[in-house]
Structures are given as structure tokens and as C-alpha cells.
């Protein structure tokens with residue numbers, strides 16, 4: 001039988017590198033990337049009622065209420081693509097209630113990746129981050145600069161990427177992280193996220209390939 005697809009969660013403070021690692025992971029492992037922050041920003045951009053409410057919280061660096069976030073993420077996790085190819089859940093769950101909701105839907109992850117980055121690095125990463133609206137790629141003016149002048153000219157900045165707002169986002173992160181971690185102790189790997197992005201990916205890649213090997217052995221395909 002075909003081994004079950006991977007179901008991975010990735011977590012870490014604001015700007016710890018979740019989105020960057022997700023680009024690399026999906027490229028190699030073909031998982032469906034479900035990013036709570038991206039889903040919320042799409043609602044904000046669409047100007048929907050949920051988007052308007054979400055933006056009020058995002059502006060303050062607070063968690064968007066569960067009635068908006070939980071359903072949005074659940075819907076993506078239950079799409080046939082996610083069920084068939086596996087998923088990579090980015091920025092969710094961020095509270096005990098979000099973690100409990102997943103459990104109640106019967107959705108379980110195989111691995112919980114925690115990116116650890118010292119706080120002084122995070123602020124610099126946020127302030128220098130830029131996004132390419134055409135490709136969706138994440139850049140950093142210093143650490144991951146755009147490849148061409150053409151890309152450089154079209155880069156945008158997120159509305160919550162200021163030093164003041166990242167401090168509020170960090171506070172929210174600290175208020176919730178321990179409770180979330182306690183739910184996933186048995187499946188957590190801690191990764192040093194302060195290293196260059198290729199080195200961070202090497203640590204994650206190693207853990208994922210081991211997991212896949214185990215899968216193949218238990219499903220009898222190896």
C-alpha cells in the first residue's frame with residue numbers, strides 16, 4: 001500500500017523563518033502549504049467581513065478570533081489535495097483552543113517543527129522583509145536580496161512589518177507558545193532557526209526524510 005502522506009506543522013516566533021522554510025519544504029516534498037497568516041491576508045485583501053475583523057486584530061499583533069481562523073484552516077486541511085498529498089501547516093495552531101479544535105476534527109500531525117531564533121535577530125528580519133506580489137516569494141534586503149532590478153522594483157512590505165508591530169506580535173507569541181508546545185511534546189523537533197536558511201532546511205530535511213523512510217518500512221513499500 002502507498003504510505004500515508006506527511007502531515008507537518010511548523011511554528012516559531014514572528015519572522016523566525018516559517019514561510020521561507022515552507023517554500024523549501026514544499027518544493028522538495030510536494031506538501032500542500034497552508035499558512036494561516038496568508039489565508040487571513042487574502043481575506044483582508046478581498047475586503048470581506050471576516051477580513052475587516054481580522055485586520056483589526058492583525059494591526060494590533062493579536063490573534064484573530066478562533067471563529068474566523070479555525071474554520072478557514074479546517075476547510076483547507078480537508079481539501080482533497082491536502083488529504084492526498086499531505087499538508088504543511090504554517091502558523092497554526094497558535095493557542096490551546098486552536099490545537100484542541102484540530103484534535104476534535106480528527107486531524108493529527110506527524111511532526112511539529114519549532115524554529116528557535118533569538119529575539120534580537122527577529123526584529124531585523126521583520127524590518128528587512130519584502131514580498132514579491134508576482135511569485136509570492138519572500139525576500140530580505142540583506143539576507144535574501146532580490147535577484148534582479150525588475151523584481152526589486154516591485155517588492156512590497158506587509159502592513160504589520162514595523163518594529164513597533166513586531167514587538168506586539170512577539171508578546172502575543174510568548175503568551176501562547178508554551179501551551180501549544182505542551183500539546184505536541186512527543187512529536188516536536190527544535191531547529192536552530194538562526195543559521196543560514198539552507199542550513200536550517202538541512203536540519204528539517206533530515207527529520208522529514210527519516211520520517212518518510214519509517215513510513216515506507218511500516219507500509220511495506222521498502
Ligand code: AP5
Nearest residue numbers: 014015016017018019020036037064091125129140143197
Ligand atoms: P503570520 O503571517 O503567520 O506572521 P508571523 O507568525 O508573525 O510570521 P511571519 O510571516 O512574520 O514570519 P515567518 O516566520 O514566516 O518568517 P519569514 O520566512 O517570512 O501572521 C500574521 C498575523 O496574522 C498574526 O500576527 C495574527 O494576527 C494573524 N494570525 C496568523 N495565524 C493566526 C492564527 N493561527 N490564529 C490567529 N491569528 C493568526 O522570514 C522573515 C524574514 O527573514 C524574511 O525577510 C526572510 O527572507 C528572512 N529570513 C528567513 N530565514 C532566514 C535565515 N535563516 N537567515 C536570514 N534571514 C532569514
